[in-house]
Each structure stands twice: as structure tokens, then as C-alpha cells.
Amino acid sequence: IKEAKRGALQQLLDELHPYDFAQIYRGLPEKHHHKFLTFLTPGQIADLIQELEYDVQLEILQQLGIERSSKVMDLMDNDDLADLLNELSVDKIKEFLDVMKKEDSQNIQSLMSYPAETAGGLMTNQFVWIHADQTVRQAVDKLKAYASFSENIYYLYVINHEKKLVGVVSYRDLLIAEIDDKIEDLMFNRVVAVHVDADQEEVARTIERYDFIAVPVVNDDNVLLGIITVDDALDVVIREANEDIEKLSASGKDIDFNTKALTASFRRLPWLILLLFIGLVSGSIISGFEETLDQVVALIFFMPMIAGMTGNTGTQSLAVVVRGIISHHIDRRTVISLVFRELRVGLIIGLTCGLLIMLIAFVWQDNLILGLTVGISLLITLIVGTLAGTVIPLLLYRLGVDPAVASGPLITTINDIFSLMIYFGIATMFLSRLTGL
Amino acid sequence: IKEAKRGALQQLLDELHPYDFAQIYRGLPEKHHHKFLTFLTPGQIADLIQELEYDVQLEILQQLGIERSSKVMDLMDNDDLADLLNELSVDKIKEFLDVMKKEDSQNIQSLMSYPAETAGGLMTNQFVWIHADQTVRQAVDKLKAYASFSENIYYLYVINHEKKLVGVVSYRDLLIAEIDDKIEDLMFNRVVAVHVDADQEEVARTIERYDFIAVPVVNDDNVLLGIITVDDALDVVIREANEDIEKLSASGKDIDFNTKALTASFRRLPWLILLLFIGLVSGSIISGFEETLDQVVALIFFMPMIAGMTGNTGTQSLAVVVRGIISHHIDRRTVISLVFRELRVGLIIGLTCGLLIMLIAFVWQDNLILGLTVGISLLITLIVGTLAGTVIPLLLYRLGVDPAVASGPLITTINDIFSLMIYFGIATMFLSRLTGL
Numbered sequence: 001i002k003e004a005k006r007g008a009l010q011q012l013l014d015e016l017h018p019y020d021f022a023q024i025y026r027g028l029p030e031k032h033h034h035k036f037l038t039f040l041t042p043g044q045i046a047d048l049i050q051e052l053e054y055d056v057q058l059e060i061l062q063q064l065g066i067e068r069s070s071k072v073m074d075l076m077d078n079d080d081l082a083d084l085l086n087e088l089s090v091d092k093i094k095e096f097l098d099v100m101k102k103e104d105s106q107n108i109q110s111l112m113s114y115p116a117e118t119a120g121g122l123m124t125n126q127f128v129w130i131h132a133d134q135t136v137r138q139a140v141d142k143l144k145a146y147a148s149f150s151e152n153i154y155y156l157y158v159i160n161h162e163k164k165l166v167g168v169v170s171y172r173d174l175l176i177a178e179i180d181d182k183i184e185d186l187m188f189n190r191v192v193a194v195h196v197d198a199d200q201e202e203v204a205r206t207i208e209r210y211d212f213i214a215v216p217v218v219n220d221d222n223v224l225l226g227i228i229t230v231d232d233a234l235d236v237v238i239r240e241a242n243e244d245i246e247k248l249s250a251s252g253k254d255i256d257f258n259t260k261a262l263t264a265s266f267r268r269l270p271w272l273i274l275l276l277f278i279g280l281v282s283g284s285i286i287s288g289f290e291e292t293l294d295q296v297v298a299l300i301f302f303m304p305m306i307a308g309m310t311g312n313t314g315t316q317s318l319a320v321v322v323r324g325i326i327s328h329h330i331d332r333r334t335v336i337s338l339v340f341r342e343l344r345v346g347l348i349i350g351l352t353c354g355l356l357i358m359l360i361a362f363v364w365q366d367n368l369i370l371g372l373t374v375g376i377s378l379l380i381t382l383i384v385g386t387l388a389g390t391v392i393p394l395l396l397y398r399l400g401v402d403p404a405v406a407s408g409p410l411i412t413t414i415n416d417i418f419s420l421m422i423y424f425g426i427a428t429m430f431l432s433r434l435t436g437l
Numbered sequence: 438i439k440e441a442k443r444g445a446l447q448q449l450l451d452e453l454h455p456y457d458f459a460q461i462y463r464g465l466p467e468k469h470h471h472k473f474l475t476f477l478t479p480g481q482i483a484d485l486i487q488e489l490e491y492d493v494q495l496e497i498l499q500q501l502g503i504e505r506s507s508k509v510m511d512l513m514d515n516d517d518l519a520d521l522l523n524e525l526s527v528d529k530i531k532e533f534l535d536v537m538k539k540e541d542s543q544n545i546q547s548l549m550s551y552p553a554e555t556a557g558g559l560m561t562n563q564f565v566w567i568h569a570d571q572t573v574r575q576a577v578d579k580l581k582a583y584a585s586f587s588e589n590i591y592y593l594y595v596i597n598h599e600k601k602l603v604g605v606v607s608y609r610d611l612l613i614a615e616i617d618d619k620i621e622d623l624m625f626n627r628v629v630a631v632h633v634d635a636d637q638e639e640v641a642r643t644i645e646r647y648d649f650i651a652v653p654v655v656n657d658d659n660v661l662l663g664i665i666t667v668d669d670a671l672d673v674v675i676r677e678a679n680e681d682i683e684k685l686s687a688s689g690k691d692i693d694f695n696t697k698a699l700t701a702s703f704r705r706l707p708w709l710i711l712l713l714f715i716g717l718v719s720g721s722i723i724s725g726f727e728e729t730l731d732q733v734v735a736l737i738f739f740m741p742m743i744a745g746m747t748g749n750t751g752t753q754s755l756a757v758v759v760r761g762i763i764s765h766h767i768d769r770r771t772v773i774s775l776v777f778r779e780l781r782v783g784l785i786i787g788l789t790c791g792l793l794i795m796l797i798a799f800v801w802q803d804n805l806i807l808g809l810t811v812g813i814s815l816l817i818t819l820i821v822g823t824l825a826g827t828v829i830p831l832l833l834y835r836l837g838v839d840p841a842v843a844s845g846p847l848i849t850t851i852n853d854i855f856s857l858m859i860y861f862g863i864a865t866m867f868l869s870r871l872t873g874l
Contacts (some may be wrong), residue, residue, distance in 0.1 A: 139614065176581045190453075208671050211666075213591065225857070230668075239674075242760060244680075245756050248686060249752045257778075258777055263777070268753050269789060272749060276742060276746060276790055276794065279741055280797065283738035283739055283740070284740055286738055294734065303653050308846075309712065312709060312846040316686050344699075345702045348699065348702040353713055356713065408685070408686065413848070
């Protein structure tokens with residue numbers, strides 16, 4: 001009976017997509033994981049493992065043991081395998097590489113030598129190439145021979161005898177061509193390729209702009225080293241968007257609905273403690289103006305509004321810059337025109353809000369000088385806030401500092417300090433008139 | 438001479454990708470646009486137009502006139518054309534549809550009937566289908582016949598005689614199969630499809646999870662209506678990420694480096710003016726506690742820190758929720774477990790920061806009761822802030838309100854109000870002791 005059930009399960013699993021596979025594995029209680037794995041063929045485990053997170057992957061390898069793991073690894077896509085191995089200790093890596101097929105092991109080692117966030121780190125070197133003087137028939141034969149080995153891609157890349165990339169031909173073109181046509185007559189020879197050192201964002205952008213299914217990766221000599229498929233580009237785009245949002249909110253890396261409370265807290269706390277100290281700077285600024293405050297308590301009523309508004313405009317500018325840095329080439333001209341644009345925006349916003357608050361303050365507190373003080377302060381703080389939200393992230397980017405430092409809360413907190421200094425500074429200047437009325 | 442130059446230009450343009458084409462068009466001074474268009478074949482204009490923004494597309498159609506436009510439209514991808522036509526007035530749409538080929542016009546009209554942000558709005562109905570009992574040879578012949586018509590996809594969808602989707606076969610499978618094999622023996626019959634009413638995010642998620650190049654779109658009866666390709670999914674992902682960032686920063690829709698200052702200001706101002714008024718609420722709360730403040734001025738020093746920290750924790754929680762809503766099914770259980778997680782996070786963060794600030798306040802102001810007041814206030818405001826950042830966007834989402842309303846600055850400003858009420862409330866309770874020392 002157990003054999004029959006096993007057969008039925010096998011048949012079911014055969015028809016599932018790797019993603020559904022992974023969903024089933026995740027859904028199983030932990031104690032059944034080991035048993036589930038014994039039901040699977042190495043090929044199925046290879047499919048499964050590529051859909052899971054690193055820690056689950058490592059857990060599975062542990063359970064399989066070196067022998068079976070190496071069989072699974074032989075069947076994994078090279079790019080995923082290289083990423084996985086990079087998570088292991090040096091000893092472990094060596095152990096696994098030793099039991100793998102020699103050719104695979106060499107392939108993997110060359111992939112592992114590229115930094116993770118570059119084209120080299122994203123690419124797979126399991127692809128099928130062909131020479132320009134071969135025929136469609138030869139191409140199809142080669143595809144058949146490598147059917148189980150090559151990743152499911154949809155182009156065949158054409159290289160010359162120095163392994164340089166000279167063209168590309170789609171499976172569709174092969175299908176509709178005559179069997180004896182020469183590849184060079186079918187191929188498209190203005191191939192768009194990315195350099196092996198290119199940043200992963202640039203790779204994703206290239207694939208997105210040209211609506212590619214895959215893009216070839218070359219070195220300085222235009223030698224074809226690998227390919228990157230659109231599904232990897234899609235993952236990069238999602239990851240980058242999440243990183244931007246982490247930047248803007250300082251919410252900490254990789255926190256999702258399933259992260260444990262303690263883990264989530266520890267990822268957010270470093271930022272919060274830093275911001276706490278910066279927040280105290282605002283406090284000490286106020287304490288420096290204690291005398292002014294003592295005389296005109298009404299000044300405090302407008303303090304949260306001014307600080308808040310300055311923070312808000314700063315965040316708005318920051319968001320525009322953070323998104324823009326991804327999709328634009330940042331040169332001197334771009335930066336200057338952007339800063340001037342934001343300066344004008346700050347001026348327009350400042351004038352509008354400044355006039356509005358001047359009227360409100362005047363009517364509410366029945367004090368024209370107070371209205372003027374608040375209005376002028378808001379005008380200036382909004383201009384400064386907008387500029388700070390623009391210039392600080394650009395500056396950090398220029399200096400090569402991780403722009404994650406310019407997070408939304410940091411800009412907000414810095415703008416708090418600016419706004420309080422400006423507000424109380426102006427109030428102190430007007431003080432004699434303020435108390436005089 | 439001019440003819441020769443035209444020939445050379447034609448040859449160059451023939452070898453360019455549509456994206457590069459569009460870059461050249463954008464780079465040309467406006468006065469040369471018309472001339473440039475006269476150089477192009479309708480097919481080239483169709484390629485070009487699909488890479489441009491709506492307003493530029495409309496400008497080009499204007500310049501071409503009805504006659505030539507309709508030729509271009511016949512050559513455009515149906516999904517892009519439907520989107521473009523949806524931008525026009527009803528009269529204009531009719532005018533264009535009348536001069537198009539009847540079959541195309543009907544195709545377009547059926548596409549235009551689906552809402553833009555659903556699978557129906559994203560799909561194209563230019564695809565090639567085949568019956569299960571046909572052979573590879575018949576499939577290839579059909580592909581050849583429709584080579585210029587079908588979008589560049591990489592699967593062939595298999596339907597039965599009621600037009601229901603029964604399988605899928607990749608071009609690669611066709612290539613490596615024998616020419617007389619039956620499609621039903623090659624095809625994969627557990628096809629993953631999306632419903633025509635599915636939200637575009639769900640479509641993108643399906644394509645991303647299964648690493649698809651394209652996904653078929655079906656109606657309630659599993660009848661194949663169209664296909665959506667991975668490049669459209671990639672665009673959706675990028676658009677959605679930008680929208681999330683707009684939400685978190687209230688930076689206004691579609692502001693990029695090239696937006697004019699006045700336009701950018703007008704898109705940001707509505708939010709800022711709303712936030713200005715909410716900020717005044719904070720002010721009026723403080724004015725309610727004027728007596729407390731008069732007696733212990735030192736309370737003001739900690740005000741920016743407490744308000745700022747509450748805003749920051751709120752933003753962090755908001756970011757986690759906004760990102761999570763995209764990739765999770767939001768049911769009662771998810772919501773409850775998330776709210777409790779964030780409650781625990783608020784508690785941990787609150788205890789840590791509360792103790793820290795208590796010590797600092799005690800040492801700085803040499804006043805234990807003040808330290809206690811500030812510490813306890815921060816503990817409570819951080820818990821409230823974290824919960825507000827979690828519950829408010831979830832509530833809006835549940836109520837079907839556009840979650841864009843729960844922007845980062847709004848959460849920050851609301852948390853400002855909460856934090857001031859709590860802080861001054863607690864301070865007033867401790868007042869006799871605060872002044873007593």
C-alpha cells in the first residue's frame with residue numbers, strides 16, 4: 001500500500017511547478033520534512049531548493065548529507081547554486097565542490113568569483129551557443145543534446161571561433177526557418193549585451209527597456225561568459241524597490257509579516273537610538289532659546305507644525321531623489337538642474353504655506369508680529385528642508401557612502417534641527433517687537 | 438544625394454531596437470520631429486510609438502494624420518494600442534476605429550472593454566493557439582503564417598474545440614520534437630492561468646513566482662482570451678514600487694527629475710496644506726497644557742525627541758505593512774498576528790528607548806521625576822506609534838479606501854498629536870511632584 005501511495009504522490013509531484021512544490025514543503029510540519037525529502041528524486045529536490053530561502057536550503061542540504069546533496073547540486077541552475085554555496089563556510093564549500101562532477105565544480109567556482117550584485121553574480125553559464133557558419137539542423141541537434149542541461153531560455157547566442165559574441169537567434173526564428181538555413185543568415189547581429197562588471201540595476205534596466213527575455217554577459221573582449229534571464233531581472237527590481245522603501249522608512253532590512261518581533265525590533269532599534277540622540281539635539285537647541293520662550297509662550301504652539309512641515313518637504317524631495325538615482329545617469333548637469341528645480345519648488349511651497357500660516361497665526365493669536373515671525377520662518381524652513389532632502393542624499397551618493405544612511409527619518413530629524421534653529425532665531429530677532437505688543 | 442542619405446538612415450534604423458529609436462526621437466529638437474517621421478515606415482513608427490509616453494504618442498498621431506495613423510495602428514501590439522486609444526476622446530476613438538481593418542478594430546474594442554489595472558487590461562489578444570490533436574508540423578506552419586502578427590512570445594497555447602485552454606507547449610519543446618509528434622503528447626497540461634478580472638499585481642506575482650515568460654488569461658469557463666508577457670509584468674512591478682514610495686513620502690504622482698518646478702509644487706502642495714492644518718492641532722494641544730509648560734519649561738526640551746521618535750516608529754511599521762499588503766493575502770489571521778507582532782515590537786522598542794531616555798533626562802536635568810515622566814511617556818508613545826503605523830493603513834485597506842491616504846507624513850503627523858497628548862498628559866499628572874522638586 002505504501003508503495004502505491006508513493007507512486008501516486010510521485011505522479012502528482014511530477015506535474016507540479018517548483019513554486020507550488022515549495023509551498024507544500026513550507027506548509028508541512030517540520031518533523032515531516034525529512035520524510036518528504038526521501039520521496040523526492042534529486043531533480044525534484046533541485047527544483048524545490050531553488051524556490052526556498054537560504055536558511056531552508058541549508059537545512060535541506062544538511063538533511064540530505066554530502067552524497068545526495070552533490071547529486072542535487074549537479075542538477076541545480078549554476079547561478080542559484082553559486083549563490084547558495086557563497087552562504088556556506090569555506091570548509092563546507094570545498095567539501096561540496098570535491099564530490100561534484102569536475103566540470104560542474106569548475107563552472108561553479110568561476111561563477112562564485114564574481115561579486116553578488118553584478119552581472120557576473122547574476123548570470124548562469126549553463127547556456128547553449130552555436131557558431132555562425134552552422135545550420136539550423138546543427139543548432140537543433142545541439143539543443144536536443146543539451147536539453148536537460150541548459151536553462152529554459154529562448155535565444156541561442158552565436159559566437160565566433162574566439163568565443164566572441166557575434167549574434168543572437170531566437171528559438172522562434174529557428175522554428176520558422178528552413179532546416180538547412182545557415183545561422184548567420186538568420187541571426188540578429190547588433191546584439192545588446194551587458195558587461196560582466198555591470199551593476200545588477202543596470203542589467204535589470206537593460207532587460208526592462210528592451211523587453212528582453214535574456215541578455216548575454218560579456219567581458220572586455222566581447223567574449224560571451226554567460227546569460228541573465230528576465231526572471232532574475234524581475235527579482236532584482238523587486239529587491240531594489242524594497243531596499244528603497246527600507247531607506248525611506250529606516251524600517252530595517254528584510255522585515256516582513258513573518259519576522260519575529262524580537263528580530264524586527266533589533267533591526268529597527270539601531271536607527272531609533274541614533275535618531276533619539278539627534279532628537280535630543282533639537283531639545284538642547286530649544287533650551288538655548290529658553291529666554292525667548294519664557295517671554296512668548298505662544299511660539300511653542302507653532303513649533304510642531306513648523307518642524308513637521310520641514311520634515312515632510314524633506315521626505316518628499318528625498319523620495320524623488322532616491323527613485324531618480326536608480327533610473328538616471330547622475331552627472332553634474334543633472335544634479336545642478338535638480339537642485340535648482342527643488343529650490344524653486346521650495347520657494348513656491350514656502351510662499352504658499354508661509355502666507356497661509358501668517359494669516360492663521362494672525363487671526364488665532366491676534367498678533368501681527370507673531371504671524372510674520374511664523375510665516376517668514378515657515379518660508380525659510382521649507383526652502384531649507386526641500387534642499388536638505390535633495391542635497392544630502394545626492395552628496396552621500398557622490399561620496400560613495402551607502403545612500404541608505406540618508407533615510408527618511410534621518411532627513412526628518414535633521415530638518416527638525418534646522419527648523420527649530422531658524423524659527424527661534426527669527427523669533428529672537430523679533431523678540432522686542434513680539435513682547436512689545 | 439538626399440535619396441542616398443535616406444537609404445543609409447533607413448539601414449541604420451532597421452538595425453536599431455525600438456528603445457534606442459525612442460531615445461533618438463526624444464533627443465531630436467522638436468522642429469525635426471515631423472521630418473524624422475516622414476523617413477520612417479509605418480512598421481518603424483509602430484515600434485517607436487510603443488516606447489513613448491502617452492502625450493508624445495498623441496502628438497505623433499496628430500502629425501501623421503488619420504490615414505497614416507491607422508496604418509501604424511494596424512501594426513502596433515493590441516494591448517499598447519488599446520491603452521493609447523483609451524487616452525483619446527470618444528469621437529477620436531471612433532474616427533480611428535473606422536479606418537482600421539475590421540478585424541483589428543473588433544479586437545481592439547474587446548480589449549478596451551477591460552479595466553486598465555486588471556489582467557484583461559494588460560493582455561494582448563494577438564497570440565497563436567493550436568489544437569491538441571494537431572502535429573508539430575502543423576504548429577510550425579501556423580507559426581510561419583502568423584510570424585508577423587503574433588507578439589514575440591515563447592509558448593504556444595493549446596485549446597480544445599470549445600476554445601478552452603487545455604495545455605501549453607514551449608517553442609523549445611517544438612524545436613526538439615520530431616516533426617510528426619502530436620501536440621497533446623508534448624504539451625504540459627497543468628497550465629497556470631490568470632483570470633481576466635485578476636488584479637495586475639496578482640498577475641505580476643504569478644509570473645514572478647513561476648518564472649514565466651508569459652501567462653495565459655482565461656474567463657470563468659477557462660476559455661483562452663489572451664496572454665500577458667513578462668515585460669508587461671516587469672512594468673507593473675516598477676509602477677507599483679513607485680506608487681508605494683509615493684505613498685510613504687506623499688511626494689505626489691509621477692514626479693521625476695524632468696518634472697517642472699511648478700507642476701511638482703502643485704502635486705505636493707495639497708498634502709502639505711492638509712498636513713499644515715493637522716500640525717496646528719498639535720499646537721492647540723500644547724496650548725491646552727500651557728499651565729503645565731509654564732511651570733516646567735524643561736518639558737519642552739524633550740518634546741521634539743518624543744514627537745520625532747513616535748513618528749519614526751510609525752513610519753517603520755507603515756513601510757512593513759505597505760510592502761506586505763502587496764505580497765500577502767490579507768485575512769483576519771494575518772492581520773491579528775501582524776498587529777500582535779507590532780505590539781510586541783513596540784513594547785521592546787519602547788522599553789529600550791524609554792529606559793535610555795530616562796537615564797539621560799535624569800543625568801541632564803538632574804531631576805528623577807522628569808526622567809520618569811519622559812521615560813514612561815516615550816514607552817507609551819512608541820507602543821501607540823507602532824500600532825498606529827500598523828492599524829491605520831490596514832484599516833484603510835479593509836475599508837477599501839485608497840491606501841495612499843495613509844502616507845508616511847500623515848502617519849507622522851497623527852503620531853505627533855498622539856505623542857503630545859500622552860506626554861503632556863503624563864507630565865500634568867506628575868506636575869505636583871515635578872514642581873515639588
